[in-house]
Amino acid sequence: MSPLRSILLVGEGNFSFSASLSQLYSETETTVTATCLQSQDEALRHEGAANNIQVIEDSGGTVLFEVDCTKLGECASLQDRAFDRVVFNFPHSGRKSGVKKNRELLKNFFLSCVQVLAEDGEVHVSLCNGQGGTPADQPKREWHNSWQVAAMAAEAHLILSDVHPFESEKYHGYNCTGYRSQDKGFHVEKALVHVFTRSLKYTSPQVLKVEEVVEEGKVQYNIPVELSDYLFRGFLCSGSVHPVRLVQDFILNGLAEKWSVTMTTETLPFLLTAKQLRLCRHDVDSAHCYWIRLLQKDYDTTSTDKQKDQQSFVDSEAPKAARETLSETCLTSDKVDRVRSKGAESLRSLCSLDVDSELESGLYVLRPSLLPQIEELITKKEEFTNNAGSREEKDENIKSVEGERNKKEGRCGGSNGVGSLLFGTSGVVFRNVAVSLWAVPAFHELLLTGVFPSECEPIRLLGQRLETLLAPHGVCLVTEQEALRLMAQPVGLVGKVFANNASDNIGHISVTMSLNLDLLAVLLFSLPDWRLLWSHDARFLKQFASSPSPGTPFHPFSLFPEHFTFDISFWTGSSWEEKMFHAVVREASCGTVEHVKLIDRFSHPDLSQTSYCYRLIYHSHSHALSHTQALQFHKHLEFLLSSRLEVTIR
Numbered sequence: 226m227s228p229l230r231s232i233l234l235v236g237e238g239n240f241s242f243s244a245s246l247s248q249l250y251s252e253t254e255t256t257v258t259a260t261c262l263q264s265q266d267e268a269l270r271h272e273g274a275a276n277n278i279q280v281i282e283d284s285g286g287t288v289l290f291e292v293d294c295t296k297l298g299e300c301a302s303l304q305d306r307a308f309d310r311v312v313f314n315f316p317h318s319g320r321k322s323g324v325k326k327n328r329e330l331l332k333n334f335f336l337s338c339v340q341v342l343a344e345d346g347e348v349h350v351s352l353c354n355g356q357g358g359t360p361a362d363q364p365k366r367e368w369h370n371s372w373q374v375a376a377m378a379a380e381a382h383l384i385l386s387d388v389h390p391f392e393s394e395k396y397h398g399y400n401c402t403g404y405r406s407q408d409k410g411f412h413v414e415k416a417l418v419h420v421f422t423r424s425l426k427y428t429s430p431q432v433l434k435v436e437e438v439v440e441e442g443k444v445q446y447n448i449p450v451e452l453s454d455y456l457f458r459g460f461l462c463s464g465s466v467h468p469v470r471l472v473q474d475f476i477l478n479g480l481a482e483k484w485s486v487t488m489t490t491e492t493l494p495f496l497l498t499a500k501q502l503r504l505c506r507h508d509v510d511s512a513h514c515y516w517i518r519l520l521q522k523d524y525d526t527t528s529t530d531k532q533k534d535q536q537s538f539v540d541s542e543a544p545k546a547a548r549e550t551l552s553e554t555c556l557t558s559d560k561v562d563r564v565r566s567k568g569a570e571s572l573r574s575l576c577s578l579d580v581d582s583e584l585e586s587g588l589y590v591l592r593p594s595l596l597p598q599i600e601e602l603i604t605k606k607e608e609f610t611n612n613a614g615s616r617e618e619k620d621e622n623i624k625s626v627e628g629e630r631n632k633k634e635g636r637c638g639g640s641n642g643v644g645s646l647l648f649g650t651s652g653v654v655f656r657n658v659a660v661s662l663w664a665v666p667a668f669h670e671l672l673l674t675g676v677f678p679s680e681c682e683p684i685r686l687l688g689q690r691l692e693t694l695l696a697p698h699g700v701c702l703v704t705e706q707e708a709l710r711l712m713a714q715p716v717g718l719v720g721k722v723f724a725n726n727a728s729d730n731i732g733h734i735s736v737t738m739s740l741n742l743d744l745l746a747v748l749l750f751s752l753p754d755w756r757l758l759w760s761h762d763a764r765f766l767k768q769f770a771s772s773p774s775p776g777t778p779f780h781p782f783s784l785f786p787e788h789f790t791f792d793i794s795f796w797t798g799s800s801w802e803e804k805m806f807h808a809v810v811r812e813a814s815c816g817t818v819e820h821v822k823l824i825d826r827f828s829h830p831d832l833s834q835t836s837y838c839y840r841l842i843y844h845s846h847s848h849a850l851s852h853t854q855a856l857q858f859h860k861h862l863e864f865l866l867s868s869r870l871e872v873t874i875r
Contacts, residue, residue: 238402245396260292295333298340335381379851424849451811455667499588649673
């Protein structure tokens, strides 16, 4: 936040807090504006009020009467003003009013105060212990019996950024009064100050048109709408301090202590052909792929074009195109278009690996793994598998991360021969998975491969090194046949080490290591949610500006966000595709649905229809999510399901 220059206090009683605050800032440029709901005559009846008002005015402050804190935008004296801090101490709707009335007071205050709040301003609300309904209250009240302060603030797109004790002793002369300055004051012992800041607004996902070079041809295609925010973010760029990059550097430096590690900086296309996809058999279930329909393919790409950056994107299409994108996700060629009318079963057969050669050349998929592309790069550089010493001829797209060799390990440790180098790349990959807490539709994969003497058990050696680096952060190794799986709670699978295609060198084995950098970043920096990695909020990246070492916990800038649960049920026809449903959920909710569960399914005995009922949990650590906003997302989901997937909402 910028230096504090203006403070607005609302709902004041005897003005003792405002007077104390005015004295604290009397030697600064900060101005204090104190307001109350009562008229001047009513306010002056309270003991000490006249003296406190005089202190405020003598300190350069302003006192305003008959100011309704739920209608601040209507106050003429506050017009065209923006305050760095708005303070409301111990709000109460009056006498024995219930929690619902006090929630309503808070909600209306928050909606009002954002009209006079600076963009980077703060809202401070002091509540008695237990009223707020957050885990900071000790003891914590039952949710339904609290004022639900964070949820009420979310209605005004505010997030709870901090909670700290209300230190009444800091304010000399402060005397807490009750509702409308009644003699019986509130209990300030163990009271808490709740600090709120603005949340970024939600932005609807847009169609993203991408142009890149694939197999000697320039192609154009639309990225599925729900994935549009996962491209061109630059998290792994040189100089980046994004946690994904920090985790990559940590792992590469750790491996470089044993082996020489070389990373390609060559730009790789997001698209793979069906032929390339076959190379992913160790790493990817083809059912989890995003199949893509090309908008255009040009085989006349010149050599000059190839030398340019191979990826670019075009401005978003019109809203109509956005509505059509989902239905195009699983389509790839003119021949596939002709098959569309045959129903979902035909599409499922086309969107598999068992396709004839005529169709295969026209099938494209968003890369689910970097394995096919790294194998092609290795093939182009034959010297990589023949003699590591010849790598002193540097390709302009290659940079090396060198580490000390462990001479005791000899050939297995990388001191000579074929096993001296790990070659790798990293980038975003895509998986068409159902919506659940730790299922990521897009993540940064770090892929490393090398050829080692079989005798040194390279899978075990690599596994041991990864275990040394990652075990302190909760990662354990699970041995499978000729492979290792890296597992961690609660995120699940975070990586694999496996034997790849047999090496051309007798007595050697090719080993590949695939790591999910996003889930590792969650573990190494104690993030509550992988979706935070994709946040546009500057407060997220600010915590990593100093390149903290792994193990440094992340401090959430949105505390105690609420969960909202809604059910949705509908009738479907025979062409129902559940993957399409999950895609629409991600789009309609702007990524705020963290889990989808099928709770009921019923097939009508006489009609070719099936009823599904799903339970959706809305939750966001990066944006303010109110009940109103979640309901709006849910209604939008119903509309998209009806219009796109042609279901009948029940």
